[in-house]
Amino acid sequence: MGITASNLTKVYGTQKAVDHVSFEMSTGEVLGFLGPNGAGKTTAMRMLTCFLEPTSGTATLEGYDIHNHPRKVRRQIGYLPEDTPLYTDMSVVDYLRLSAQLQSVPESRIDGRIQEMMDVCGLGPERHKRIGELSKGFQQRVGLAQALLHDPPVLILDEPTTGLDPNQIVEIRELIKEVGKEKTVMLSSHILKEVEMTCDRILIIDQGQIVADGSTEELRNQFMGGTRLRVQVDAPADADVDDALDGLEEVASVQRTNGHYELSAARDASPAADVFHLCADRGWVLTELTPLESSLEDVFRELTEAPESPAERDTTEANPA
Structure with a gap:
């Protein structure tokens, strides 16, 4: 079923962080959600995961409405926030066991799922280490393993490759592509080349509004x-x-x-x-x-780079470099 967002809006005071955002995603699709800092990406993702209440509008995930069935929505989601929240005093295996229990994985399947995620995310050698002793890259892997542990149909990943080295990025990219064959995957990233190589479709948001939606090739043809x-x-x-x-x-x-x-x-x-x-x-x-x-970076800059104001032009002309 995937994700359907309908006029999702979040207002803080007089500022619209997300402004009537609407889109649809289907199962088996990997969507790259792009935008400059402050564009509204994380806010939109938090509304989809029922972490934030929208000011107006709604969304459904796997057929469940975020207003009417928030608990059922959460059960459909594997979520990796931008700043991965981890219990750093726990060992990797104990943390994943706790996560499995919280996510209602049947007791008979917990050991098998933990081992599977250890293998998939390359965490085997680190299984008994305290999470606080791990590098940023390995902590990110623990967060990704937690998101995948209960085998959710929808994955929402906010900057999933933050802190990873180039080899780890390639491994996570291949993992996301493989998972995306059977699940609905939405990810945000500032590494545009990775998005271009990983995602089937790109959604670009700027100042809270969707400004582009399509494959990389479609966006190049449309905007460049x-x-x-x-x-x-x-x-x-x-x-x-x-x-x-x-x-x-x-x-x-x-x-x-x-x-x-x-x-x-x-x-x-x-x-x-x-x-x-x-x-x-x-x-x-x-x-x-x-x-x-033209690259995805060219399209991104074309759509999100603020035009120079007359005052800025006057300053530049008056004070040439």
Whole structure:
């Protein structure tokens, strides 16, 4: 069944932390929930897990409404908060046993589930260590094991790879992808490359509102417009290459970076041939002409980067770097 959110809203005083957020997720889908700091990601996740009461709107998880059946909702969820709450004076195995009991795992299955989670999350060698003695990465693994322990149909993971080293990140990414084949998985992260490699679909929130929803490819096509090219030209020192490239009809913008130019084409345009002919006509040597694929980071910045205010522009012009 998955998750359905309908106009979820959370207001603190005069500020709308989450502003009429609506979306649907189905079982077998891994959704990346992205946004800048303060955008409303964690607040939205806490409402879905019945940790926070919405100001208005509602949501259902596996068919249970968060207002009418909060206990049943919680039983459907494996939740890993951003700051993993752990009993640091307990050993790993004792903490997981307590978690299994709290999550109503049948007594006959507890030992087997603990061993399975130890294997899945790579915690076997640490099983008898106090959680407070573990590194941040291993503590994160303990939190993930706790979230998976009762085999919930829905996983909500807030920054699940925080504090992990590159090898651990790859392992957790593969684990999430595998789990996501049978469960509904919603995760937030600031590591956009990981989201791009892990998630089937991306939801971007900014200032409490959904600003984009789709696969990475769909978002690139929808928001990043036409072709992008990296161009390098060997031209005389007095040649005005910037203006010449910018003057091409199919070029929307030109940016010079580290000795080369990055060209953004007008939507649906492909200016590669025009660049080639420009250089040939002027006797310049075209040393590089490479298509650039927009990344999820490009889309994210396009949608969430605050536009420069007139006052900021005036300050920049008055005090150039």
